[in-house]
Amino acid sequence: MKLSSALHNKDWLKPVFGVTIIFILCILFSPESSKGSIIFLKFDNLTNVLRQVSEIGIISIGMTFVIIAGGIDLSVGSVLALSATLTAFGIMDWQLGFTFTIILALFSGASTGFINGAVTAFGKMQSFIATLAMMTAARGFALFISDNNSRNIGFGENAAPDSFRIFTDSFAGIPLPVFIFVAVTIAFNILLQKTRFGRYVFAIGSNENASKLAGLKVNRIRIYTFVVAGLLSALAGIIHTAQLLQGNPNDGVGFELDAIAAVVIGGTSLMGGKGSISGTFAGVLIIGLLSNILGLHGIQKDFQLMLKGVIIIAAVFIQGNSMNYEWKKLFTKRS
Amino acid sequence: MLSFSEISKSYSGNEVLHDVSFDIDYGEITALVGENGAGKSTLMKVLSGVIKEYTGKIIVGNEVREFNSPREAELAGISIIHQELNLIEDLTIAENIFLGREPVTKFGLLDFEKLYEDADEILRGFEFPFSSKTKVSDLNVGWQQIVEIARVFSIDSRIIIMDEPTSALTESEIRILFEKIKILKNQGKAIIFISHRLEEVFELADEIVVLSNGCFVGKFKNEQIIKSELISKMIGKKHYETQRTINDIENEILLNVDGVDVYNKKKIISGVNFKLKKGEILGLAGLLGSGKSEFLKFLYGKKSYLFTGTIELKGKKIIPKYPHCSIDENVYYISKDRKRDGILTGMNITENSTISVLQNYVKYGCLNKKMERQEVNAEAEFLNIKMNSLQQPIETLSGGNQQKVLLGRGLLTDPELLLLDEPTRGIDVGAKEEIYNILMELASEGISLIISSSEIPELLRICDRILVFSRGKQRAVFNTSETNGEEILQFAFMED
Numbered sequence: 001m002k003l004s005s006a007l008h009n010k011d012w013l014k015p016v017f018g019v020t021i022i023f024i025l026c027i028l029f030s031p032e033s034s035k036g037s038i039i040f041l042k043f044d045n046l047t048n049v050l051r052q053v054s055e056i057g058i059i060s061i062g063m064t065f066v067i068i069a070g071g072i073d074l075s076v077g078s079v080l081a082l083s084a085t086l087t088a089f090g091i092m093d094w095q096l097g098f099t100f101t102i103i104l105a106l107f108s109g110a111s112t113g114f115i116n117g118a119v120t121a122f123g124k125m126q127s128f129i130a131t132l133a134m135m136t137a138a139r140g141f142a143l144f145i146s147d148n149n150s151r152n153i154g155f156g157e158n159a160a161p162d163s164f165r166i167f168t169d170s171f172a173g174i175p176l177p178v179f180i181f182v183a184v185t186i187a188f189n190i191l192l193q194k195t196r197f198g199r200y201v202f203a204i205g206s207n208e209n210a211s212k213l214a215g216l217k218v219n220r221i222r223i224y225t226f227v228v229a230g231l232l233s234a235l236a237g238i239i240h241t242a243q244l245l246q247g248n249p250n251d252g253v254g255f256e257l258d259a260i261a262a263v264v265i266g267g268t269s270l271m272g273g274k275g276s277i278s279g280t281f282a283g284v285l286i287i288g289l290l291s292n293i294l295g296l297h298g299i300q301k302d303f304q305l306m307l308k309g310v311i312i313i314a315a316v317f318i319q320g321n322s323m324n325y326e327w328k329k330l331f332t333k334r335s
Numbered sequence: 336m337l338s339f340s341e342i343s344k345s346y347s348g349n350e351v352l353h354d355v356s357f358d359i360d361y362g363e364i365t366a367l368v369g370e371n372g373a374g375k376s377t378l379m380k381v382l383s384g385v386i387k388e389y390t391g392k393i394i395v396g397n398e399v400r401e402f403n404s405p406r407e408a409e410l411a412g413i414s415i416i417h418q419e420l421n422l423i424e425d426l427t428i429a430e431n432i433f434l435g436r437e438p439v440t441k442f443g444l445l446d447f448e449k450l451y452e453d454a455d456e457i458l459r460g461f462e463f464p465f466s467s468k469t470k471v472s473d474l475n476v477g478w479q480q481i482v483e484i485a486r487v488f489s490i491d492s493r494i495i496i497m498d499e500p501t502s503a504l505t506e507s508e509i510r511i512l513f514e515k516i517k518i519l520k521n522q523g524k525a526i527i528f529i530s531h532r533l534e535e536v537f538e539l540a541d542e543i544v545v546l547s548n549g550c551f552v553g554k555f556k557n558e559q560i561i562k563s564e565l566i567s568k569m570i571g572k573k574h575y576e577t578q579r580t581i582n583d584i585e586n587e588i589l590l591n592v593d594g595v596d597v598y599n600k601k602k603i604i605s606g607v608n609f610k611l612k613k614g615e616i617l618g619l620a621g622l623l624g625s626g627k628s629e630f631l632k633f634l635y636g637k638k639s640y641l642f643t644g645t646i647e648l649k650g651k652k653i654i655p656k657y658p659h660c661s662i663d664e665n666v667y668y669i670s671k672d673r674k675r676d677g678i679l680t681g682m683n684i685t686e687n688s689t690i691s692v693l694q695n696y697v698k699y700g701c702l703n704k705k706m707e708r709q710e711v712n713a714e715a716e717f718l719n720i721k722m723n724s725l726q727q728p729i730e731t732l733s734g735g736n737q738q739k740v741l742l743g744r745g746l747l748t749d750p751e752l753l754l755l756d757e758p759t760r761g762i763d764v765g766a767k768e769e770i771y772n773i774l775m776e777l778a779s780e781g782i783s784l785i786i787s788s789s790e791i792p793e794l795l796r797i798c799d800r801i802l803v804f805s806r807g808k809q810r811a812v813f814n815t816s817e818t819n820g821e822e823i824l825q826f827a828f829m830e831d
Contacts, residue, residue, distance in 0.1 A: 194701040196693045203690055206679040213637060213668060213676055214691045214744065215659040273681045 015266045015282030018315060022286050026293045039296055047174050053288035054181035055080070055236040057281070059255060060262040061188050062232035064280045065225040067263055068192075070205040070272030071120060071127035073226060075134035076233040077255035079112050081248070082142040083237025088151035088247020091160045098163045106234050112138055113230020117223030127226075135256070142249035150248035153241070167242030177239045184232065189277035201225055205272030261308070262287055265315040286315065336360055337494055337525055342391035344377055349763060351377050352389070353549045359542075361493065364516065364526040366540035368533070369569055370824070371623050371789035374549040375529050376418075379496050382527075383415040384408035395494075412493035416483050416500055422471045429454030429467035432486045457485050462511055476503040484512065488519070495519065496527045501535060502624065513539055531622050533562055533828055545569055566828060570791070570820040578775065579616065579799050579815060587613040589752060589783045595644035597633050603640070604630050607809045609802055611752070611785065616778050618798030618815075619787040620823050626807040627787040628671065631754045634785075635668035636661050648752070662691060667745035669738075671757035671787075677741045678729045685711045685725045687740050692747045714743040719769060735766025742773065753777070753784045759793060771797050791820045791827075805829045 030040030039045060059076050066073045083105040090101035112134055119130040153160050169176055192198035200221045203211045212218050241247045266283030268275025290311060294304050337359040344352040352374045359365050367375045380386040382393060384402030392399050395411065402408040405415065422431050429451045430437070438446040438453070454467035461481055471479060480503050487495055497516075501509050516526055516539065530536050536543060537557060545552040545568045552568050560568075590611040597604040604626045611617055619627040633640050636655035646653050648664055655661060661668070670676035679687050685704075688711045689696065696707045708725055715722070718739040722732060729740060738758065745753055758774070759767045775797055778784055788794050794801050795815055803810045803826040810826040 190701070196697060196702060199686065199690070199693055199702065202682060202686070203679050206681050207675075207677075209676045210679055211690070213635075213658050213670060215662040215748075216690070217659060269681075273679070 015276075015279040015286075018265075019282045019285050019289070022289050026289050029293060029297075031296055040293060043173065045292070045296075047170075047178060049285075049288045049292045050178040050181065051175045052292075053284050054175075054177040055240055056255060056258050056262060056287075057181045057284040058184050058232050058236040058239070059229075060259040060266075060280050060284050061184055061277060062229035063256075063259040063263050064266070064268055064275055064277055065188075065192065065201055065228045066127070067260075067268050067270060068205045068272060068275045069201045069222055069225040070208065071222065071225065072131065072260070072270070073116060073229045074128065074131040074256045075112060075116060075138055076229060076259055077252035078135045078138035078142070079109050079230055079233040080237040080240060080252035080255060081250065082108050082112070082138045082145075083234035084241040084247040084251055085142040085146045085151070085249045086247075087238050087241040088153055089145060091164060092151060092153060095158070098161055102238060105238050106231060109230040109232070109234025109237070110227050111230070113227040113233075114223060116230065117226030120226070121219035121222045131226075139249070146247070146249045148249070150246050150250070153245045153247070164242060167239055168245075177243065180235070180239065184235070185277060185281050188228070188232075189281075192277050197221070197224065202273055205274075207273070258287070261312050265312060283315075286311070336394075336396070338392075338394040339378070339382075340392040340394060342378065342381060342389060342393070344374075344381060344386065344389040351549050352381070354391070355546070355549070355551045356391075357544055357551055357554050359494075359525050359527065361525045362520060362523045363541040364520050364528055364539055365542045365544055366536040367527055367529045367544050367546065368531075368536060368565065369546035370791070372548075373546040373569070375546055376498060377549075378546070379415060379498060379527065379529065382408070382494075383413055383496060385415075409490060409492070412491070413496070414487040414490055414492040414494070415496040416487055416498065418498045418502065420476070420479055420483055422479055422483060424472040425470065427468050427470055428458070428465070428474075428482050428485075431471055431482060432457065432467070432489050434486075436490075453489075454485075457489050460488070461485060461515065477505055477508045480504055481508065481512070484515070488515070492524065494525045494527070496529075498529045499531065500528075501530065501532065509535075531828070532830065533565065534830055537562065562828075563825065566824050567821045570824050578771075578796055589613045589615075589649060591645075591647040593645045593647070595642055595646060597630070598641040598643075599638070602807070604633070604804075604807050605809075607644070609800075609809075609812060611783050613751075613783055614778050614781045615800070616774065616784045616786060616798045618794035618801040619785060619804060620791055620794055620801050621787075621789075621804035621827050623789065625804040625827065627804045628756050629807075630804070631668060631756050631785065631787055635666060635754055637668065637670075662748055665749060665751040666754065667691075667748050667750040667752070668754040669741050669745055669756065669758065671760050673734070673737055673741065673761075678737055680730050681728060683726045683728055684715070684720070684722060684732070684740055687729045688714060688743050688747060691744055710747065711743070714747060715740075718743050718746075718773060733763070733766070735762035735770070738762055738766070738770065739773075742770070746777075750782060753782055755784060755786045757788055758786060759788070759790070767793075791823050794823075795820060803827055806831065 026040050027038060030038045033039050059080065063073055063076060086108050087101055087105045090096040090104050096104060116127070116131050116134050119125055120127040123130065153164070155162060155165070167176055171179065192201065200216055203216060204218050204221055208218055240251060262283035263275070263280050264270065264283070265286055266276070266279030266281070268279060287308065290307070291304055294307065340356050342352055342355045343350065355374070355378060369375050377386065381389050384405045384407050387403055393401070400411060402411065423434070432454050433450055438449040440446045451467050458467055463481065465474070471482060474482065480500060484500065500512065504512065520526055528540060540557055542554055543557060543560065543565065544554045545565065547569055588610050592607050592609050595607040596602055607630065609617065619630065621627040632638055633642070634655055636657050639656045646655070648666070653664065658668070679690065685708055689707050693702065696703045711725055715725070720736050720739045720743070722736065729737060732740065759770055774784060774786070786794065786798065798815050800812055800814055801818065801823060802812045803823055805827050810829050813823065
């Protein structure tokens with residue numbers, strides 16, 4: 001009784017609860033090593049889960065802002081590819097050095113985000129369409145820059161500086177991308193929960209008309225949400241390049257759908273006005289944990305994908321969030 | 336004969352129809368008149384099966400009938416033409432006219448030839464200049480209205496209800512419509528005609544039924560009643576004392592509106608002239624669509640219309656452009672449509688209250704939620720908002736309490752001028768009283784208010800002066816103590 005009322009009052013508790021359940025299931029169903037220890041719980045395995053989800057995770061944080069504000073961003077995968085390409089070319093061919101390469105990559109994300117937002121807000125266009133166009137265009141731009149080739153990264157004279165290796169380094173046994181993911185989660189959770197901007201994001205997602213009448217500069221706020229999404233996608237692109245030591249303009253296909261899935265599993269409503277960063281963090285972990293445990297059992301990608309489809313629906317139903325609400329509305333209308 | 340017998344209907348405790356009984360004869364045109372909210376539309380919704388829950392009886396012929404849907408009513412020979420058009424814009428005129436009753440060939444396919452032939456036949460009767468193959472979206476609103484009417488003509492209805500059918504039509508279109516209505520009458524059909532344009536009522540109707548505050552006032556033969564008499568019947572017997580005296584007001588002028596005409600492609604509001612003093616409550620009276628709501632939206636900058644004339648706020652010329660600019664000038668507006676333009680669904684009472692003033696609570700870049708809660712708490716206490724906690728989602732409150740939260744949202748911005756559009760719309764009687772008292776208290780604290788309302792008694796009670804709009808024009812300004820409901824209504828019904 002106490003638990004269910006606690007879950008009712010604090011929306012963000014639901015996904016945390018979900019992660020805990022999945023975590024326990026993973027322990028129960030984990031294969032055992034020859035010495036009898038639980039492979040899933042090994043430190044290396046757990047950090048590996050976090051490392052694998054860090055890119056999608058960072059993108060999902062940005063996607064959460066856009067979706068709470070009542071939009072959607074389909075261009076995140078392409079922006080990742082553009083940023084990855086710029087990173088590889090910046091550090092190898094153009095010899096921009098560590099700092100300027102990263103600034104360039106982040107700038108590409110911020111400007112694509114700005115364009116997404118401006119077209120949506122001032123062009124009075126649905127963000128689905130505006131970002132669909134950017135999804136195509138950003139990918140095209142990445143292919144144009146790279147002349148349709150991926151760029152490998154090497155180190156040394158006239159190549160990448162050693163400082164670029166930092167992204168593959170580990171600290172206290174934990175890879176840097178994991179630290180970045182966690183730091184981004186904490187920082188953007190504060191931005192969403194504790195600042196004026198965060199409150200405004202909820203408000204315009206909940207009721208754009210009312211927000212405008214209450215004196216909010218709705219267009220500006222909407223653009224910022226897309227800039228956040230673009231910026232974080234570009235950050236994910238830098239990490240992507242550094243981990244693979246390659247900038248590939250064809251990478252990141254389908255990332256937008258993985259990110260949307262994580263956000264939705266985390267309890268954020270596609271109708272806007274409702275959601276949380278902690279939920280998205282949990283959503284990302286749920287997806288990561290499940291593919292990890294399936295991988296440990298040697299289950300192939302095809303089956304994993306099918307199961308992921310089922311998990312998305314199940315997670316949303318169990319949480320009884322917006323989707324479920326829509327269903328309820330549908331049924332009450334009928335009767 | 337069609338009879339209404341003791342029809343009553345309430346919405347959440349508010350009685351909107353009270354024991355309404357009268358008869359309507361076939362072969363006659365009956366006009367239904369009354370103020371906004373008198374219950375005309377509700378009564379017609381009861382008759383046409385839109386409203387299913389009511390008490391009393393509807394007797395058609397000698398049978399008591401109950402309709403569960405508009406479709407059932409239509410099959411029983413009762414058709415309604417709504418004020419809002421019900422056409423499917425992407426279909427052709429013919430497809431709309433015969434929607435759900437399309438002729439089919441013996442193979443079960445649509446018989447387009449017959450469809451368009453039959454439709455053209457009906458349209459000819461309306462001197463319709465387009466082929467029935469025209470898409471409805473290509474027509475202007477006037478012709479769309481005629482299509483809607485043609486649809487009803489094609490059904491063999493015995494009772495035809497028209498809710499303000501002429502509001503979007505031009506003079507020549509109205510002539511054609513009236514001719515058709517007279518033909519229908521001669522065919523022995525019963526026509527029920529709702530209109531705010533009393534001139535039309537007197538031109539067309541045989542019988543005039545007056546409703547007031549949900550009650551049946553009387554049924555009169557056209558020849559036996561004149562316009563001013565009709566209007567005084569509509570206002571009813573109730574008498575309202577104003578609770579305001581001119582002495583309450585300081586003399587400093589806050590807002591000076593001088594010769595303002597407002598344009599949205601064409602002129603939509605004209606000749607607005609008034610001075611609003613500090614701590615004064617000005618009422619805007621008028622029928623639906625008279626321009627009173629539009630004027631408030633314009634003044635707040637909800638829509639940035641072009642205008643001529645001058646508007647001075649605190650002696651400074653202003654051009655209303657955006658809500659956030661108006662808020663900076665200490666002007667705040669609350670819409671009549673709470674759900675669409677007011678509440679932030681899914682967000683709690685605190686968040687809903689402070690959305691316009693978040694800058695006041697920023698400390699080290701973050702919101703100081705404790706300070707926020709304290710201020711909202713004080714405001715909620717002043718407004719007497721009934722709630723379980725400040726964390727409660729706003730949509731779980733009653734209409735009256737939602738309205739109080741929105742009022743609180745405005746008050747937190749420290750306004751000097753409050754623009755309220757129908758501030759007591761859809762809220763129960765008790766909450767209405769509370770809101771009246773709150774508004775008068777605010778005025779005594781020096782806030783000026785402009786209140787637009789369709790309920791004249793409400794304006795008479797709480798306003799110092801009342802400005803009357805009709806057809807987009809300012810017609811008169813009265814001191815509340817020197818006027819009465821009848822006089823205001825006379826001006827509200829004024830035509831060019």
